[in-house]
Amino acid sequence: MLRIAVLGAGRIATIHAANVASHSDVRLSVIADPWREGVDRLAAKLGCAAAYDCAQAITREDVDAIVIGTPTDTHIDLMLQAVERGLPVLCEKPIDLDFAKAAEAVDTLERLNGKVMLGFNRRFDPDTLRIRKAIAEGEIGDVRQVVITSRDPGLAPMEYLKHSGGIFRDMTIHDFDTARTLLGEEPTQVMAIASRLVEPALEGIDDYDSVMVLLRTASGKQCHINCCREAAYGYDQRLEVFGSKGMLLNDNHRPNTVRRYSATQTEVREPLENFFLERYADAYRNELNQFIAAIQADAPLPTNARDGLKALHLANCALESIRTGRAVMVCE
Numbered sequence: 001m002l003r004i005a006v007l008g009a010g011r012i013a014t015i016h017a018a019n020v021a022s023h024s025d026v027r028l029s030v031i032a033d034p035w036r037e038g039v040d041r042l043a044a045k046l047g048c049a050a051a052y053d054c055a056q057a058i059t060r061e062d063v064d065a066i067v068i069g070t071p072t073d074t075h076i077d078l079m080l081q082a083v084e085r086g087l088p089v090l091c092e093k094p095i096d097l098d099f100a101k102a103a104e105a106v107d108t109l110e111r112l113n114g115k116v117m118l119g120f121n122r123r124f125d126p127d128t129l130r131i132r133k134a135i136a137e138g139e140i141g142d143v144r145q146v147v148i149t150s151r152d153p154g155l156a157p158m159e160y161l162k163h164s165g166g167i168f169r170d171m172t173i174h175d176f177d178t179a180r181t182l183l184g185e186e187p188t189q190v191m192a193i194a195s196r197l198v199e200p201a202l203e204g205i206d207d208y209d210s211v212m213v214l215l216r217t218a219s220g221k222q223c224h225i226n227c228c229r230e231a232a233y234g235y236d237q238r239l240e241v242f243g244s245k246g247m248l249l250n251d252n253h254r255p256n257t258v259r260r261y262s263a264t265q266t267e268v269r270e271p272l273e274n275f276f277l278e279r280y281a282d283a284y285r286n287e288l289n290q291f292i293a294a295i296q297a298d299a300p301l302p303t304n305a306r307d308g309l310k311a312l313h314l315a316n317c318a319l320e321s322i323r324t325g326r327a328v329m330v331c332e
Contacts, residue, residue, distance in 0.1 A: 013069030140243030234272030
């Protein structure tokens, strides 16, 4: 039975740890994080060992694979330590906020033949998987345009935003990865605009809360991404893929599908699911399942560290477009 260590005891690591603990083919060996209270609480709940040093947890004899859900600035060191011991890794995005540092790490990981899967969980959302399958089967012909809408239900705390790397590296990076997978080609040109329509104080940390991005590939395929940190009606997550033979759309998720009609209102529905933990619960489970299945079959992982680097590069190109007011060519 595959034995897994989860590094981190915060929000994302808690999701991963619970999914590992509930998986029938693996065992959650240990949860590690310097945050003792969080580790103790989570380890007691899930029935595994507790550790307070992530590096030491990697060296345990009862660990065959690593899941990293720690702060971004620890990702590279922990990934490299695990890979040097021959352990496969599932790591949350991004690799790092510094592109040069991330690029050097990816080169090292590839030189070591490290098995590292970047946690772009939206790739594994059931809706997205169905859309990708339909594209692959030629249902809508040649993809021409992709439209991605991603809006959070509310602004994150300012303390989080200060260390997030900014909206493009923290939030829109998921959409850059989604665009790459749906377009079927790498974007070669990026044009972005950004505003502070929710919280003007974001100017103090050189960040934005409302952005739009246009991507174009070498063959001319187009993608429009629109993101906002606040949507009064809930967590807004929609995809549209338009092709030569038709179009694919997904709907936002709600707690139930009941619609109410009366003399004064029609089509009254429950609000949207309120946050990514609810909306993408299935995606996180699917992501872990595919990580485990690939390890057990000794097959390639469904995402890799270079996927993370490419999405980070697109984020940086968007920032350069904001700075210059011009379209930016994507250079490898």
